[in-house]
Amino acid sequence: MTGPNIPHAQTSLNHEQVDELRSLFKSFDRNHDGTISREELYSVLASMNMLPTNEQLDAMLPDGKPASFDVFCNIMSPTFNEQSSEKTADQELMEAFKAFDKDGNGYISASELKSMMRSLGDRVSDEDVQKIISDVDANGDGMVSYEEYLTMMRLNNNGPSADIKRKKEKNRKSLLKMKGWFHKLKRER
Numbered sequence: 159m160t161g162p163n164i165p166h167a168q169t170s171l172n173h174e175q176v177d178e179l180r181s182l183f184k185s186f187d188r189n190h191d192g193t194i195s196r197e198e199l200y201s202v203l204a205s206m207n208m209l210p211t212n213e214q215l216d217a218m219l220p221d222g223k224p225a226s227f228d229v230f231c232n233i234m235s236p237t238f239n240e241q242s243s244e245k246t247a248d249q250e251l252m253e254a255f256k257a258f259d260k261d262g263n264g265y266i267s268a269s270e271l272k273s274m275m276r277s278l279g280d281r282v283s284d285e286d287v288q289k290i291i292s293d294v295d296a297n298g299d300g301m302v303s304y305e306e307y308l309t310m311m312r313l314n315n316n317g318p319s320a321d322i323k324r325k326k327e328k329n330r331k332s333l334l335k336m337k338g339w340f341h342k343l344k345r346e347r
Contacts, residue, residue, distance in 0.1 A: 183227050183230050186198045194230055208237070251311055264304060265303055266301060
């Protein structure tokens with residue numbers, strides 16, 4: 159990806175990300191000198207809901223000089239790569255959810271879950287399916303919403319809510335089994 163218009167520091171970024179960073183850089187380079195001052199860098203980060211400390215800013219600009227576009231890309235690439243990874247993971251989660259949600263109403267019903275589980279080779283009873291749904295169904299409507307599905311899929315990453323945590327502890331096997339089906343489905347797609 160390196161080339162005359164893409165400095166070495168940007169090789170971990172795709173062209174779209176470089177263009178986005180270039181636009182961001184230009185919008186905060188208020189005096190149009192091709193660099194971003196410490197104050198301008200703070201403004202960029204604050205606009206992204208990141209509030210660096212003075213020590214963090216010192217680490218980003220160790221020589222105290224304004225950041226060139228290349229240095230700016232070095233500073234911002236971890237953030238952009240993390241956002242890109244999260245977007246990809248979110249897209250995969252949405253695709254798996256949609257595969258279970260056959261009627262497209264935004265919920266996984268017991269019959270949809272049972273049908274998908276059977277298509278993945280797992281023979282489950284209606285009682286098993288109801289138990290799985292009740293373990294994930296935070297609002298008690300008998301179906302799994304996308305939000306409930308995300309909570310279940312991210313239990314290990316973001317920490318469960320108190321209600322989900324109690325349910326998880328109560329019947330961890332059901333949650334892990336359903337999570338396994340979602341992951342199996344993601345791998346098969």
